[in-house]
Amino acid sequence: MGLRGRWGGRAAIALCVGAGVWLLVTALRDGWGRADPVASVFGSVAGLAALVLALRAIPAPRPPVPRPVPPEVPEWxxxxxxxxxxxxxxxRRTRRWRSGGSVAITAGLHGAGGFGKTTxxxxxxxxxxxxxxxxxxxxxxxxxxxxxGPAAVAAKVAEETRLITGDTVETGSDPERAGNHLGxxxxxRPRTLLVIDDVWEHEQLAPFLRGAPHSxxxxxxxxxT
Known part of the structure; x- marks a missing residue:
C-alpha cells in the first residue's frame, strides 16, 4: 500500500472513532433520545467520507501495453x-529435465552476415x-x-523492458541487475517470445536470458555459435 493508501485508511479510522466518541458523550450527557436522530445522519456522512478516502487511496491502473504488430515478411x-x-x-512446450526443474526453450540462428537470419x-x-x-x-x-559496454547494454535492456512491459523502474548501469528486473x-506475464536479433557478443545477450524459465x-x- 502506498503513502496515500496508508493516510487514507488512518483518516477513515480516525473519522469513525471520532463519530463513536461524540455519540457516546452525547448519549451519556443528554440521553439516547437526543443522540439518536443525529446518529443516523452523522453515521451516513462518516460512511460516505470513509468511502471517498478509500477510493482515493486506490492507485490508478496502468494503461495496458499493446501487443506488438507482427513483423512484415518480404514478398520475395x-x-x-x-x-x-x-x-x-x-x-514446443517447456522441457522437463531429470532434476525436476524446467527451462524454456531457447532457439538460435547463427551464420555469416547476409544469410537471411533476421528475415x-x-x-x-x-x-x-x-x-x-x-x-x-x-x-x-x-x-x-x-x-x-555495461552501461550501453543495461540501457538497451531498460529500453526493451519499457517497450515490452511498460515498466519504467530505473535499474542503473548494471546489465545483470537490468536483466534480473526484466526476467x-x-x-x-503470459507466455512471451523474445526474438533477440543481431547479437555480436555474449555480454549483449546474457541479460535477456535471465529469469522467466517457464513463461x-x-x-x-x-x-x-
Missing part, C-alpha cells in the same frame, strides 16, 4: 524447411501459430554491434 520470401523447424522449436526470424515471428502460442506477445529486440517482469522463450540470431 520463399518458404523452406529451416523455417518450419524453427517454428516447431519455439512452439527467417521475422518469418517465424509472423506466423499465426506462433502468435497464438504466445499471448504475452512476440517482441523483436534488435541489438547490433554498436551496443557495447522478474516476464515471469509475471519466456528466446529466439536468437547471431554471427557466432
Amino acid at each position: 520470401w520463399v518458404d523452406r524447411d529451416e523455417a518450419d523447424a524453427v517454428v516447431r522449436a519455439v512452439r 527467417l526470424a521475422k518469418y517465424v515471428a509472423a506466423q499465426r501459430s506462433v502468435q497464438r502460442r504466445f499471448p504475452g506477445g512476440v517482441h523483436l529486440v534488435t541489438i547490433g554491434r554498436d551496443v557495447r 522478474s517482469l516476464l515471469a509475471q 519466456c522463450v528466446r529466439l536468437v540470431t547471431t554471427r557466432k
Whole structure:
C-alpha cells in the first residue's frame, strides 16, 4: 500500500472513532433520545467520507501495453524447411529435465552476415501459430554491434523492458541487475517470445536470458555459435 493508501485508511479510522466518541458523550450527557436522530445522519456522512478516502487511496491502473504488430515478411520470401523447424522449436512446450526443474526453450540462428537470419526470424515471428502460442506477445529486440559496454547494454535492456512491459523502474548501469528486473517482469506475464536479433557478443545477450524459465522463450540470431 502506498503513502496515500496508508493516510487514507488512518483518516477513515480516525473519522469513525471520532463519530463513536461524540455519540457516546452525547448519549451519556443528554440521553439516547437526543443522540439518536443525529446518529443516523452523522453515521451516513462518516460512511460516505470513509468511502471517498478509500477510493482515493486506490492507485490508478496502468494503461495496458499493446501487443506488438507482427513483423512484415518480404514478398520475395520463399518458404523452406529451416523455417518450419524453427517454428516447431519455439512452439514446443517447456522441457522437463531429470532434476525436476524446467527451462524454456531457447532457439538460435547463427551464420555469416547476409544469410537471411533476421528475415527467417521475422518469418517465424509472423506466423499465426506462433502468435497464438504466445499471448504475452512476440517482441523483436534488435541489438547490433554498436551496443557495447555495461552501461550501453543495461540501457538497451531498460529500453526493451519499457517497450515490452511498460515498466519504467530505473535499474542503473548494471546489465545483470537490468536483466534480473526484466526476467522478474516476464515471469509475471503470459507466455512471451523474445526474438533477440543481431547479437555480436555474449555480454549483449546474457541479460535477456535471465529469469522467466517457464513463461519466456528466446529466439536468437547471431554471427557466432
